[in-house]
Amino acid sequence: MNLPLRPHSLAGPYALDALDGRELHRFERHLSRCARCRDQVRALQTDTLRLARAASGTAPAGMRERVLTAVRITAQETVPRPAGARRAPRLVPVAAAAATLALIAAALLGVQLSRTQERLDREQAQARAIAQVLAAPDSRATGERFPDGSTVVVVSSPNLRRAVVTVTGLQDPPSGKDHQLWLAGAGKPRSLGLLNGEEPLVARDLGGPGGALAVTAEPDGGSPSPTGRPLVQLALESTVFGK
């Protein structure tokens, strides 16, 4: 890649977010040393703000509830502010490990965190399934944080008959056991699958009136019906999975 000899000529592309890769990093390094360029970029960013505002629209109605639910269960970053230290001009991405609950909120909102390559395919399929539920026009969120610090969050779409269930903050199951998620309704509890750590689980073919979600520790690989006592339980309103 031919890098320009006069990097400050990149102020326009930078203000428009039209740089990427090495060129972006290089220009940002240059910015930290060039006060004139910072002024120029700042002025140009005022112009791009006008372009941004001209694109204003109306957020989808269901988004508010989902975001506010995510906010209720998501810890904030703590930002150390070293006195006198210059901040990097570009926004730093959210550090994935910063908060315990970031993973579930991320999953809730379909954020892809960086993972090892071999997990990506499976997670992408999972992420698509999750995104599909989240983007369904009828999707709704519910959740609860328990006194022991564990949380259960459910985002469901009655039309798709699917829900994304995320359980966090549970102690690891004893060795030789797995956490299994159940839907307890009028009849026999139905297994929704095994929980893999704090990864969200996509429950399919849901329907009928509410009931309750429960997690139990079951012998490795799960059981046909629950044998352990519920570790967490979340009562569902009848509307969660449709009538």
Next chain:
Amino acid sequence: MGADELLPRVADGDQGAFEDLYGLVSGQVYGLVRRVLRDPAQSEEVAQEVLLELWRGAGRFDPERGSALAWILTLAHRRAVDRVRSARAASDREERVARRAQTPPFDQVAEEVEAGLEREWVRRCLDRLTALQRQSVTLAYYDGYTYREVAHRLSVPLGTVKTRMRDGLMRLRDCLGGGAA
């Protein structure tokens, strides 16, 4: 209360302030993301991600570097652009032979009929740029192309595109004047 007052409260963990902030900026965040991504489902996903990042990272906002709204919309724009570029990279791999003949989205801005004073004003001012300035600015900002891609699409040298982007923005500023920003 404006975004500049709300964001520091959000940084202190005030969920009520976040709700107010949501009311203030969610339409602008979603609208901008949607302009870049087009696809409503993906736009919603990215907009949600941005709004949650506002909650998590509100403490990173530094009022000395500009307004809260500028910070928020910059974040939204960068996330949208990141997403559109990775989606493009994926689809380029899938359909390498794909026809390049799709409708050029150059003057999408001009097609937006939805009123709004700011929108109308910006549109009018974009119309006053030279065609190359306007295309350089809108392909980058509203379509998420890098300036190298813009140069390629418009078949002009890189240096020209860099200059047109800067000049286009400056001319836009002259036209928009000191109006409410």
